[in-house]
Amino acid sequence: xxxxxxxxxxxxxxxxxxxxxxxxxxxxxxxxxxxxxxxxxxxxxxxxxxxxxxxxxxxxxxxxxxxxxxxxxxxxxxxxxxxxxxxxxxxxxxxxxxxxxxxxxxxxxxxxxxxxxxxxxxxxxxxxxxxxxxxxxxxxxxxxxxxxxxxxxxxxxxxxxxxxxxxxxxxxxxxxxxxxxxxxxxxxxxxxxxxxxxxxxxxxxxxxxxxxxxxxxxxxxxxxxxxxxxxxxxxxxxxxxxxxxxxxxxxxxxxxxxxxxxxxxxxxxxxxxxxxxxxxxxxxxxxxxxxxxxxx
Amino acid sequence: xxxxxxxxxxxxxxxxxxxxxxxxxxxxxxxxxxxxxxxxxxxxxxxxxxxxxxxxxxxxxxxxxxxxxxxxxxxxxxxxxxxxxxxxxxxxxxxxxxxxxxxxxxxxxxxxxxxxxxxxxxxxxxxxxxxxxxxxxxxxxxxxxxxxxxxxxxxxxxxxxxxxxxxxxxxxxxxxxxxxxxxxxxxxxxxxxxxxxxxxxxxxxxxxxxxxxxxxxxxxxxxxxxxxxxxxx
Numbered sequence: 001x002x003x004x005x006x007x008x009x010x011x012x013x014x015x016x017x018x019x020x021x022x023x024x025x026x027x028x029x030x031x032x033x034x035x036x037x038x039x040x041x042x043x044x045x046x047x048x049x050x051x052x053x054x055x056x057x058x059x060x061x062x063x064x065x066x067x068x069x070x071x072x073x074x075x076x077x078x079x080x081x082x083x084x085x086x087x088x089x090x091x092x093x094x095x096x097x098x099x100x101x102x103x104x105x106x107x108x109x110x111x112x113x114x115x116x117x118x119x120x121x122x123x124x125x126x127x128x129x130x131x132x133x134x135x136x137x138x139x140x141x142x143x144x145x146x147x148x149x150x151x152x153x154x155x156x157x158x159x160x161x162x163x164x165x166x167x168x169x170x171x172x173x174x175x176x177x178x179x180x181x182x183x184x185x186x187x188x189x190x191x192x193x194x195x196x197x198x199x200x201x202x203x204x205x206x207x208x209x210x211x212x213x214x215x216x217x218x219x220x221x222x223x224x225x226x227x228x229x230x231x232x233x234x235x236x237x238x239x240x241x242x243x244x245x246x247x248x249x250x251x252x253x254x255x256x257x258x259x260x261x262x263x264x265x266x267x268x269x270x271x272x273x274x275x276x277x278x279x280x281x282x283x284x285x286x287x288x289x290x291x292x293x294x295x296x
Numbered sequence: 297x298x299x300x301x302x303x304x305x306x307x308x309x310x311x312x313x314x315x316x317x318x319x320x321x322x323x324x325x326x327x328x329x330x331x332x333x334x335x336x337x338x339x340x341x342x343x344x345x346x347x348x349x350x351x352x353x354x355x356x357x358x359x360x361x362x363x364x365x366x367x368x369x370x371x372x373x374x375x376x377x378x379x380x381x382x383x384x385x386x387x388x389x390x391x392x393x394x395x396x397x398x399x400x401x402x403x404x405x406x407x408x409x410x411x412x413x414x415x416x417x418x419x420x421x422x423x424x425x426x427x428x429x430x431x432x433x434x435x436x437x438x439x440x441x442x443x444x445x446x447x448x449x450x451x452x453x454x455x456x457x458x459x460x461x462x463x464x465x466x467x468x469x470x471x472x473x474x475x476x477x478x479x480x481x482x483x484x485x486x487x488x489x490x491x492x493x494x495x496x497x498x499x500x501x502x503x504x505x506x507x508x509x510x511x512x513x514x515x516x517x518x519x520x521x522x523x524x525x526x527x528x529x
Contacts, residue, residue, distance in 0.1 A: 012477045
């Protein structure tokens, strides 16, 4: 049975909300007289949703809504406003309330609003549960070398890793930085064949050269192939360009901190230090990156 | 008696029983009101929609057109006019209110019943308006009335305590709650008084609070017995 917690210092509003939700939706309704009592009740037995007044002694509805949002993000809060106080409703929504109902309209609007909010939050909750049950996933992308899709792709891959709960916030950021370096390397040095030595010498000339080759054959026809595999243990990526490759054995030594200070080879340095594995194939046009689970 | 003379009303009485008609008319006239009586439903609708009356007492079992039907016809044209049902059947209350009647008194009509009806009109309490505010759901109106009877006197005490102590913050809060409770019943004057007290509290300016409190108390004393008898009937 769905449980609603109604929070109001006045009995009349509590009783009406109880009457409406039990009659219309068959809910079980519990009560609290202010925000503080409400938080205690939520800790003891979390309800499916909270319906709260805004103006209350002890802890008001704004504080309650923002607290519930932080501590119990799956429990939606609907606030009740008095006629003429719609401004407060906006503030409450900003504080974290999911919706609001005017007290004058309770008998007309409450059940509808509650049903709508619950449908959305249950959908979101189910989605989160489904993603928590995800065991592995795979995806492949083929993108051009203009770099326009690098940021969206990196974001998408971070999301996928996040859904599996592989990494903490720091781990996700590290993953993002490494992927971005790998993709830009593949585009600029691999497909467009502009060497990083040029960037070190003259950044402006380097950028111009990149822009020029994005429109020139054979460079502009070359694509970047990205394969991603996520499991409960690791995230594994293969990023391959269609350029002539290079000699991987000439890569800078990652143990040499000197290299971190130089632009040259910085991308590879970053990938090596941020990922657990970073391996180029012999022809130097494909890199395999692996990052293992950091969350317990 | 004089308190009613001070607010003389033009009242329509629609009643086919001569005895009841005479009793009601003479009591109302004694209290200083101007009364016009009709004997059937069609005449009642014509008179009530003429704009000449401020209050209607309507028998439910009128010949020609019954009181419920007459109310529907009147409400199609006039919304604000208070219509009080007169019936020998106690159990027709919800039917009357659902049809748009403001209140009801039971026959045989006695002075205290008629006086209570006049108090109700004076307080601006219209049960059909209150019912409409709660989506026409009689069970919710009963819930609201029961809660008001239980909580209203405590709130009034909180408000008067806050005014006496000069405690602006408590006044603002208690008056806010009172306003919210009153607003379910469509009693505009009481809602406005509670609203004024709330603002005085919020602005910490209690200069006129005692006067406003006395006005609110007067309204409240008219309202509470209405609520109590609604709950009991």
